[in-house]
Amino acid sequence: MGLEIQKKKDGSLKSNWWYGRFEMDGRNHCINLGVEIKGRIPKTLRKQGDTAFECSRTLAGAKLKELQSEARNTKTAKHHLQELYEIKAGEDIALIPLKELEAHWEVIPSKRKRATQQTKRQKASIRQFREFIEANFPAATLMSQITRRMALGWMKDINDKGMSATSYNVKLSLLRGIFEQLGPEAGVIANPFAGIPYRALNTVHRQPFTQEELNQILNHCDPILRPVVLTAMCTAMRRGDCCRLKWESVDMEGGFVTVKTSKTGEVAEIPLFPALRSELEHLPRVSEFVFPEAEEMYRTNIHGLSWRFKKALKNAGITDTVVEREDTRMKASVKDFHSLRTTWITMALSAGVPMELVRRVTGHSTVDVVLKHYFRPGKEAFKTALETAMPKMLTGGGEEAPETEAEDQKSDDSNQELLKKIRGLLEFGEDLEKDAILRRLAEIEKELAA
Known part of the structure; x- marks a missing residue:
């Protein structure tokens, strides 16, 4: 055990650095000491070399002693830690490689x-x-x-x-x-990652598609991708949930899709829109999965789905899909498959659908997540939604134009006629069956609506 010079079979140097060999825990260790060999090298280390060689040998010896001392101290520290742990926990430290x-x-x-x-x-x-x-x-x-x-x-x-x-x-x-x-x-004394600060986020949100863009995307999807994209458009489900959708989750009679989301584990209840219902009615049930080809691709080659959707966007003429980022050399995607989810949520909230209903569809646990990451209306859509919901006096619409006297009279006559019908129904209600009364009320309700 001691200093070594590594040579080739022909006697030339294999390495220009001193090596040290020592024993610990019954095992031999040979490590590079980081000290360069200098001067004229003698035939064996038992003989003395020139001044430069001996200086480098002295430095290497000092380095070896330092490493041996450090190794012994480490071993002692580990031994004390082991004893302390056994006293406190009553079991050995599990040395995890x-x-x-x-x-x-x-x-x-x-x-x-x-x-x-x-x-x-x-x-x-x-x-x-x-x-x-x-x-x-x-x-x-x-x-x-x-x-x-x-x-x-x-x-x-x-x-x-x-x-x-x-x-x-x-x-x-x-x-x-x-x-x-x-x-x-x-046996970790202190978490080495504790206290390392997180980097400040510069979040780039996905942008929703317009209705025209949605139609163009569908027109340019291939047969495997198209039903999956339509499902995302109608349900706001994530790509994986769309691809792995099972027939048992689809209630055609009740008109609902009920799934447990893969990301959050929340249960989402989604009305079955006519466009999706029509698509599903024409699909053969050859697997437990509604879209077996898409499910297999998602499981075995998820990049294949990404490539197909990017191709559909390109063929649809949608080019503003990525933007530059300040905090990284990589570009950020603002229009991709997940944007279909953003689109659904933005359209629903802009149309006045209550937040609680939106959350039941998306499976989000908090309102903050929906508003921060998914509600991204364009300026015009945002303006229109506010003008529709807010009082006219605030949005500049003014008072609604008053009806003409002729329109007033016509409206009054119509209302009087409907009141007579309701009165007649009440007078003779006792002679009518319950079903007949309900049918007549339904007819009157339709007339009022018209």
Whole structure:
């Protein structure tokens, strides 16, 4: 055990750096000491070299002693931590290797069942973190060995790659949560991600489509995509919920679609609009899924669906689909499949549909989410909706024009005639059957409406 020079078979240097070999926990360790070999190298290390060589040997020896001392101190600290943990918890510390971090994360309890796509994205983030540590801090193989400097290095690497603030914050939240949940069992003294600030969000909201754009999109969708897009237009469901829609969720007789949303787990109740009903009535029931081809594509090649929708937008002449962002080099999508959900909500609220009914359809738990992220009327639509709802005196419409005397008289005569009919119904009501009375009242109601 001691200093080493690594050479090739022909005797030439394999590396220009000193290596140190030492034993710990019954295992031999050989590491690069970071000290360059200089001067004339003797045939063996038992012999003395020139002054430059001996100076580099002295520096390497000092570095090796420093590492050995640090390793012994670390071992002692780990031993004391182990004893402290056993006293407090009555069990051993579970040393969690970084390569097993994904598996341990999967068993952490979650408030809601994790969606498949969400799980894939989060496991990818954990894998990227592990690969970063392996490439930059190879000595750290356990969760308990991750330091604050390593955590900051990982977050800086993400930031330098031009990732958006939203993605940055999601990854930070994920790793912070993992160390918070698993740390106490893995011997982590302090969460290395705690206190790292989130980046300020510069949210770019999706924009709704116009009615003309919706018609153009439908006209340019391929056979697999078209019924899925129509479903999104009529129900405000997310892409995954549309693709995985099951026949058991569709009540053709009652005229409702009832689904448990994949993202929030909330139950959404959606009226079956005539356009969607007509589409569903002509579909064969060959699977438990309403759109089996779209469901398979969503499950096996989700990018295929994105490509098809982008192609439909391009062929429909809709080009303002992305915008530049200030906080990242990546562009933000403002018109995509999810914009169909924004469109439905914006149209419904602009038309005066009560917020509570909108939330029953979308499955949102709070009003804030709907208003902040989905209600995006254009200026003209916003203006029209306000002018329709607000008093005329505020919007500048003035008093409604008074009816002419002839129109007044005509209206009075019509009302008098209807009153006579109602009076006659009341006078002879006792001689009529209940059903007959109801039918006559319905007729009178229609006449009043006309």
